[in-house]
Amino acid sequence: MMKILSPIDRFEEVGLLIDAGADELYGGVVPDSWTHGGVGPNQRTFANAQFSSEDSFAKAVTEAAARGVKFHLTLNAPLYPPTAYDELIELASRAATWGLSSLIVGDLGLILRLKDVGLPLEITLSTMAGALNTHSLDLFRRLGVGRVVLPRHLTLKEMGEMVAYAPELEFEAFVLVGKCPNEESYCTFQHTSPQKRWPCEIPYRLYDEGGKELDKDHPFVHWNEGWNEADRRKGCGICAIGRLAEIGVKIVKLVGRGGPTKGKVANIKLVKGFVDSPERSDGKQAYLERFGCECSPHACYFPELWE
Numbered sequence: 001m002m003k004i005l006s007p008i009d010r011f012e013e014v015g016l017l018i019d020a021g022a023d024e025l026y027g028g029v030v031p032d033s034w035t036h037g038g039v040g041p042n043q044r045t046f047a048n049a050q051f052s053s054e055d056s057f058a059k060a061v062t063e064a065a066a067r068g069v070k071f072h073l074t075l076n077a078p079l080y081p082p083t084a085y086d087e088l089i090e091l092a093s094r095a096a097t098w099g100l101s102s103l104i105v106g107d108l109g110l111i112l113r114l115k116d117v118g119l120p121l122e123i124t125l126s127t128m129a130g131a132l133n134t135h136s137l138d139l140f141r142r143l144g145v146g147r148v149v150l151p152r153h154l155t156l157k158e159m160g161e162m163v164a165y166a167p168e169l170e171f172e173a174f175v176l177v178g179k180c181p182n183e184e185s186y187c188t189f190q191h192t193s194p195q196k197r198w199p200c201e202i203p204y205r206l207y208d209e210g211g212k213e214l215d216k217d218h219p220f221v222h223w224n225e226g227w228n229e230a231d232r233r234k235g236c237g238i239c240a241i242g243r244l245a246e247i248g249v250k251i252v253k254l255v256g257r258g259g260p261t262k263g264k265v266a267n268i269k270l271v272k273g274f275v276d277s278p279e280r281s282d283g284k285q286a287y288l289e290r291f292g293c294e295c296s297p298h299a300c301y302f303p304e305l306w307e
Helices: 015-019 052-067 084-098 108-117 134-142 156-165 218-225 239-249 261-276 283-291
Strands: 003-007 026-029 070-074 102-105 122-125 147-149 170-175 251-254
Touching: 003 134, 003 261, 015 026, 015 052, 026 052, 052 070, 052 084, 052 134, 084 108, 102 108, 134 147, 134 156, 156 170, 156 218, 156 239, 170 239, 170 261, 239 261, 239 283, 251 261, 261 283
Parallel strands: 003 026, 003 251, 026 070, 070 102, 102 122, 122 147, 147 170, 170 251
Antiparallel strands: none
């Protein structure tokens, strides 16, 4: 049976998310001793997407462990200054004593340091590392990575090839909310807006390599303009859950750190309905009932499923 991995931001959510059907949890916290100013310890930059303190985080990890639920700490910024590594490793060491299961990491330098330190924690490779092919899997499994979050832009066929290539690894795939129009590991946009409106949601013009603006009929222009009509916050891949199970993906991951608890619970229940019954074919209707709008190929994690 596939497992559901849910985001979490507050101790009070632990029981609610597990009772809704979450098999595993992931979240982030700013270490109490953090001294690196504008550089965050993970890929979320706003306060409500972090636990409020290490104490609150420790309580959540301990409670999840007591209920037999894995908890993953996000240390998934794409790059850290080397001076931050010691503080991150110290945080991970403390969290290991609370019952933490895994670290989600994207910075190669941090992965190398963690390998040298030898903490009793699994390393999950973040999408920020850009594991887009089997050659990357060769590298990261040699460095001790035991689990991989498959990048959002891989097709089902490509995911299947990667899973078959490295059957000793566990693989996660995103299936709900937060779809990004860009390849995350190569995107340099900063997600710091207080209004939480990201740069990729702002209409922009496209130019060819010679500096000439693309014609309005160019397919890239049509695709780009389609994002103005789709809501990336309502990204969805529930129709592919059955196929993901067939190709060997073990964990379906939900985005949503910083989102309301009610939304997290509703998302878990939606996904659980398809994990428990992967043969279901009413994904579009279920999407409409959950989000109150029609799904679209732009918001779909697996647009190859569209005619």
